[in-house]
Amino acid sequence: MHPVTLFLSALCAFIAVTMGAFGAHGLKEILTTDMLAVYKTAVTYQMWHALGLGIIALLRAQNPEVNLLKYAAWAMFSGIVLFSGSLYLLSLSGLKWLGMITPLGGLCFLAAWALVMAFSFKSFKS
Numbered sequence: 001m002h003p004v005t006l007f008l009s010a011l012c013a014f015i016a017v018t019m020g021a022f023g024a025h026g027l028k029e030i031l032t033t034d035m036l037a038v039y040k041t042a043v044t045y046q047m048w049h050a051l052g053l054g055i056i057a058l059l060r061a062q063n064p065e066v067n068l069l070k071y072a073a074w075a076m077f078s079g080i081v082l083f084s085g086s087l088y089l090l091s092l093s094g095l096k097w098l099g100m101i102t103p104l105g106g107l108c109f110l111a112a113w114a115l116v117m118a119f120s121f122k123s124f125k126s
Contacts, residue, residue, distance in 0.1 A: 042087035079108030
């Protein structure tokens with residue numbers, strides 16, 4: 001496994017579980033139904049992309065020379081920070097302008113998955 005990518009994957013998954021538990025037990029009575037749904041979206045996307053980051057860690061271990069995977073890992077991590085982070089802050093603070101950051105995180109997710117597809121396509125052609 002690529003140690004930095006694996007660490008980031010585990011860290012993001014750990015934080016997702018923590019935030020999920022906090023949301024389920026500490027925010028149910030505080031947030032509106034809409035803001036709780038936003039918060040849950042943040043947790044869900046964070047966990048799925050933490051797992052995606054773990055997959056990239058496995059691929060990087062098997063293909064350490066492939067830069068596409070390095071870029072995919074950093075795009076995935078950036079997506080987690082921007083997408084989930086902005087949704088956490090939006091739901092907890094009510095600052096609507098944070099919603100403008102969320103699509104940047106989504107673009108990072110798309111870039112990461114596109115880079116994994118490009119790696120797959122290159123590997124398939126070889």
